[in-house]
Amino acid sequence: MNTTSSAYVARYGRVAIALHWMIGLALLAQIAFGFLLDDIAPRGTPARATTINLHKSVGIVLGVLIVARLAWRLRHRPPAWPGSMPIWQQRAARVSHRALYVCMIAQPLSGYVASNFSKHGIKFFGSTWRAWGPDLPAVYTFFNGLHIAIAWAFCGLIILHVAAAIKHRWIDHDSEMTRMWPSASA
Template sequence: MNDFRPQAVPTIGWHYDRMALALHWISALLLVLMTGLGWYMMEIEHTPAAKPYFIVHKSVGLIVLALVLWRLWWRSRHPVPQLPSKMPAWQLRAAQLVQVGLYLCMLVLPLAGIAGAIHSKSGLVFFGYSLPRLAAPNHDLAETYFDIHGALVWLLVLLVCVHIAGALKHRFIDRDGVFERMVPGRD
């Protein structure tokens, strides 16, 4: 009977700890919200209604950067659960490349947005409080950083789709316990 439940989830070492789980899912939620907000902002960019959305986007972007730095710090001090030894080498390499790509995007994307904001006329703000100006406004440079920021959003979306597809493959096709490593409440 194929009811999409894993039959016997093999023990493949252990799953991610609670902090890693929390950081993963909070990051995922914020990145989805920030992507949607960013795309909406581009639709209303030149209207008076846009300003509060830009303030929220910049502010949450700073929080996302702090969260990503925390994730990197946490991951450097806590081992990652093992993958099944029966996984083909190309899948292990693909998983590694997607993970590296996701982390690079999660790090560089907010940095590019922050650099663009620093060089923009409005500057960098955190929930309405202007942060110290680190550079003189430079429209062309700001736009270059915002173009990089926008391109990285699309790369992040692509990588997230590949990541989700891989997770679903492990859950519904391979049924090898890899998916369950990142599911809360699996202690």
């Protein structure tokens, strides 16, 4: 924590900040990749399988990083809320952060489970992972539908989250952004 700035602000630790930005930005790219799959490689074209498997491989790596982030978070308390922050805002932040963690876990998990009930399975950066489930189109469709629904809920939460950060930084001019910024000068 940085205690050298003139107005002291309780900040997240270095590891929490690094994980937040690394995973946050990679997730934004992965969500865009998911929504653009049909434009990059339309169904039925030769590039489709390679492109989907790249999305699956990156998604699995992200899933592992997310589990590491959650494990770190459960062992490290976040900094105390600023005394000036109204109780309702503290509650809203806590609920929305939890919802973001739920989406972070459920998004790759639903894609992974869906893929294991499909004959296509997963090619993880070129190496074939044998599906542990049978080829059941109805189960695949259910988990794939969940994957798509979660993606939309995730987008909504991220928009709210970023809007809140922007409001704190440029409208309220308070210390919220400084708590998660890589340097103490946000």
